[in-house]
Amino acid sequence: MNDKTKFRLIDILLIIGMILPLAAAMAVKILFTPYEEGIAVHGALVFFTIPMPLQELPIAESQINSWMLIISIFFFCLFMTHGTKEKADTKRQHICEWIVEKTDSLVGENMGEYFKGFSPFVGAVLALSAFSSLLSLLGLYAPTSDINIIAGWAILVFLLITYYKMKCGPLHYLKSFTEPVAVMLPMNIISEIATPVSMTFRHYGNVMSGSIISILIAAALQGLSRLLLGWLPGVLGEIPFLQIGLPAVLSVYFDVFSGMLQAFIFAMLTMMYVSSAFPADDYAARQARKRKKNA
Amino acid sequence: MLLLVDAMLQSLDVISFNLWQVLISLANLLVLYLILKHFLYKPIRKALEKRQQTLDEEYSKAEGARASAQQYEADWNGRMQTAETEADRIVAASEARAQERDRAMLKDAKQRAGEIIRQAEAEAELEKKKAGQEIRQNIIDLSALLAEQVLPGQLDEEGHEALIDSVIRELDKTGSDGAAGYRGRG
Numbered sequence: 353m354n355d356k357t358k359f360r361l362i363d364i365l366l367i368i369g370m371i372l373p374l375a376a377a378m379a380v381k382i383l384f385t386p387y388e389e390g391i392a393v394h395g396a397l398v399f400f401t402i403p404m405p406l407q408e409l410p411i412a413e414s415q416i417n418s419w420m421l422i423i424s425i426f427f428f429c430l431f432m433t434h435g436t437k438e439k440a441d442t443k444r445q446h447i448c449e450w451i452v453e454k455t456d457s458l459v460g461e462n463m464g465e466y467f468k469g470f471s472p473f474v475g476a477v478l479a480l481s482a483f484s485s486l487l488s489l490l491g492l493y494a495p496t497s498d499i500n501i502i503a504g505w506a507i508l509v510f511l512l513i514t515y516y517k518m519k520c521g522p523l524h525y526l527k528s529f530t531e532p533v534a535v536m537l538p539m540n541i542i543s544e545i546a547t548p549v550s551m552t553f554r555h556y557g558n559v560m561s562g563s564i565i566s567i568l569i570a571a572a573l574q575g576l577s578r579l580l581l582g583w584l585p586g587v588l589g590e591i592p593f594l595q596i597g598l599p600a601v602l603s604v605y606f607d608v609f610s611g612m613l614q615a616f617i618f619a620m621l622t623m624m625y626v627s628s629a630f631p632a633d634d635y636a637a638r639q640a641r642k643r644k645k646n647a
Numbered sequence: 648m649l650l651l652v653d654a655m656l657q658s659l660d661v662i663s664f665n666l667w668q669v670l671i672s673l674a675n676l677l678v679l680y681l682i683l684k685h686f687l688y689k690p691i692r693k694a695l696e697k698r699q700q701t702l703d704e705e706y707s708k709a710e711g712a713r714a715s716a717q718q719y720e721a722d723w724n725g726r727m728q729t730a731e732t733e734a735d736r737i738v739a740a741s742e743a744r745a746q747e748r749d750r751a752m753l754k755d756a757k758q759r760a761g762e763i764i765r766q767a768e769a770e771a772e773l774e775k776k777k778a779g780q781e782i783r784q785n786i787i788d789l790s791a792l793l794a795e796q797v798l799p800g801q802l803d804e805e806g807h808e809a810l811i812d813s814v815i816r817e818l819d820k821t822g823s824d825g826a827a828g829y830r831g832r833g
Contacts, residue, residue, distance in 0.1 A: 407665060408667075409671075414668075418672065418675055425683075433687060436690045436691065436694050440698075445691075452687070452695070472680055498668075501672040504668070504669040
């Protein structure tokens with residue numbers, strides 16, 4: 353076996369690795385979805401629950417889907433960087449370089465030189481959010497329409513914000529709550545907490561409401577179809593002809609456009625909040641003082 | 648309508664907060680960050696850096712080559728200039744030499760022509776003198792012959808010759824006047 357066929361074989365295995373998790377998620381969805389009549393808006397399907405302290409942990413569809421998505425993205429990365437050379441002569445390497453350079457420039461423009469290492473994180477936020485929303489195109493439950501998933505990301509962003517605020521020491525951080533005047537303390541605390549909450553609800557609400565609207569309109573079209581075309585003989589009367597067309601257009605907006613937009617907004621907000629949380633001037637002054645002391 | 652209300656009520660349990668799920672999701676994002684960092688950004692950055700390095704090397708090499716080429720050019724230009732001046736000098740020198748030779752030849756030719764003319768003149772003069780003497784001799788002979796016819800036996804040849812010769816010499820001396828006097832007397 354020569355190198356070329358070996359390379360091809362590994363490529364095929366990686367592609368299978370990309371597709372298989374999503375296919376598995378779809379199979380699980382098909383197997384476990386209970387049959388139901390009419391319309392229903394419900395949360396993620398819970399397969400089983402694990403008893404944990406404080407609260408039980410339900411292993412839900414959204415969780416399974418996001419794990420599968422992460423595995424898929426992992427294989428995608430392996431596939432894209434497979435055969436990376438100094439001289440870029442493959443399409444996939446061009447695409448990879450485009451991704452890396454774009455996120456680098458995005459982070460550089462929005463966060464500045466100090467946060468240069470943030471581009472993989474911003475890329476991860478963008479990829480996870482956008483592809484989670486796009487999973488609904490495969491008929492899967494979009495993890496982004498589960499509040500817990502988004503809340504996890506938002507809390508991670510909140511932790512990052514707090515970490516960078518504490519760069520000048522905990523005292524400096526606590527003092528920042530009483531600025532510009534001490535009376536502002538409760539307001540500052542609320543605004544601090546409001547950041548992850550607003551991020552969570554913005555993203556989750558947009559995706560969730562989109563899917564609810566889609567379901568409602570599909571159901572309404574089904575009813576309308578039965579009302580107008582029910583007189584058709586036999587099976588023809590049962591087919592909801594009016595459902596053809598409009599739900600697809602709505603899906604393009606709610607699943608593709610809205611999902612992408614929310615992913616971008618979430619990533620932008622992450623960058624903005626984290627970079628503005630970092631007190632650059634105070635930090636520089638502090639570092640200078642430290643250096644003086646040591647010298 | 649009832650269906651819609653029912654759906655809305657159902658949707659309320661969509662918002663159910665679960666601590667563990669949140670933590671798992673947080674970990675998921677971190678894991679994806681690590682995956683992207685190690686399996687996408689790291690190899691690509693490495694390739695880009697390597698390429699940049701090679702590019703820099705190539706650029707510095709090209710810069711060096713250009714500098715040496717410029718030096719070669721300057722060198723060559725200088726050499727060309729000296730060659731040109733040398734050629735100019737050689738041409739000017741040979742021209743001057745040719746002119747010199749020209750002049751010399753002309754002078755020589757003129758001199759020789761002058762000599763030839765002088766010689767020719769001298770020869771002509773000599774010829775003239777000879778012719779004059781011959782004519783005189785003829786006249787003497789003629790007059791002696793005439794005198795013998797006119798006065799036979801009275802005149803011996805030698806005595807007449809001396810007489811006529813002296814008359815002619817006199818004629819020669821007096822020129823055209825002498826000649827007229829001689830005619831009047833005759």
